[in-house]
Amino acid sequence: MSAQLTVHNSLTRQKEVFNPINEGRIGMYVCGPTVYSDVHLGNCRTFVSFDVIYRYLLHLGYKVRYVRNITDVGHLEGDVDTGAEDKIAKKARIEQIEPMEVVQKYMNGFHDMMTVFNTLKPSIEPRATGHIVEQIEMVQQIIDNGYAYEKNGSVYFDTIKLAKEDGRYGKLSGRIIEDLLVETRDLKNQSEKNHPSDFAIWIKAAPEHIMRWNSPWSVGFPGWHLECSAMSTKYLGTNFDIHGGGNDLKFPHHENEIAQNYGSCDCEPANYWLHTNMLLMNGKKMSKSVDPETGISNSIAPGELFTGDNPNISKGYSPMAVRFFMLQSHYRSTLDLTDVALTAAEKGYRRLMDANKILQDLSHPGKGSAGELDKEIQELIQLAYTDMSDDFNAPKALARLFELVTKINGLKAEHLAFDQITPETLVTLKATFTTFIFDIFGLLDDALAGGGDGEYETLDGLMQMVIKIRQSARQNKDWGTADTIRDTLKALKIQLKDGKDGTAWSKE
RNA sequence: GGUCGGGUGGCCGAGCGGCUAGGCUCAGGUCUGCAAAACCUGCUACCGCGGUUCGAAUCCGCGUCCGACCUCCA
Incomplete structure (x- = not known):
């Protein structure tokens, strides 16, 4: 059915044929959000991109274990040395609530948003605070292997040691080892770190810090990066197939994750690293800072996007329209969000x-032979799969679907003839549309969705009545009534x- | 400043050595009571300058502009 799957591997910076470690099975880890504030729209794009990837892998018949974590401790604001604060702890202090209340609140919001965007739930969604033991064990392993050192109760990863050994540090993000080494002389502050590029894997908690756990080194908390290494290892093993995340996580997060895995077990965590590109708005990175001239900020929250309650857009857009918008660009390209x-x-x-609805209602008169049209349709279907297998090229596959839309509308308008296609081809076409639109692209039909519980049927019943009334008005040439209804x-x-x-009807 | 990725038609966005995606917009037409929708037709683009090649939007060099990461930012 589909061609050989290739993926762009950030590690090698090229497209490679995808071969899973275990035949028919895939382990995929995607870095989830740090739940200290409302989910960022750019983050939504990343998760929608991986949702399409996940869905396609499932479609190909793989048994996928999709792990997406929730980071609920350890993500610092600023550097450890400069008295940085844990993002969640900080939020808890400001809002005067428990850190776990912060976590629960924003995690719920994140889950709601993922539902709104119709993403499939991951197989496992582990939380950092639920894996403190695993993280402490990993720190110990790293120390035992000589890749970390303790200073006053905090533990730091020795990046220089790893960098000197066959240049393992910096491979993913393209850091240059020589530059790292030269930086050593700049160690002027009274840092606990031996080198500026070293990073904390266990942090001793200050007295006022409320998120804290016992450990062999101090009462403290794990460093950011560590949770992903520990949890990916726990649920997917020391070496698994795919690791994904946003481009902005490449450095330092993913680079340090790899370092920790090397440090703890001398293993390369993932075979294929996939990175999604950034979502821009009006050509620039979203930023909450207010433009002094216009008085508005170049940013938008997902919720505002749906309601239209934001000066950057003229109206609200449905989540599925937004999802479609995201599908129109490749996951590795930046995507520019603008009103137009x-x-x-x-x-x-x-x-x-609409075309899909028309297609599903089409019925083949019975006889038809495989003519030129039949061949074209079959080819387009085949190409859509080929495109998806080429590094998940959704925009290209979507373009094939639109070429088919023209055929579908043509058949409906009797501009194209059914006798040029076989009944089997029509069946295949119907199945292909359903598979791509709903199963792979993960779209829903807004017009049909929404209410649920037969709400559509009620509305459709009313509409049929209204249409009938208007129809009789038209037959009586009562154009006034007919046009008023319209x-x-x-x-x-x-x-x-x-x-x-x-007469048919549809919601705009 | 360092590293990486980009500049494609009116707009968005694929393609990444030959076969000139797709969506939106716009113009003309068919249909229609009028319109909308749908369909048909049209609109040939690749930042600039060199180079490689039989042939470049696609490869190389230089320039230029933009973005990301390096630092809180998804």
């Missing part, structure tokens, strides 16, 4: 959904589509 681009995506999304519905964002065989 979203409007364009919204229309494209509706066009695809305009009133239009104001309610319901569009009537008059066709040869009656």
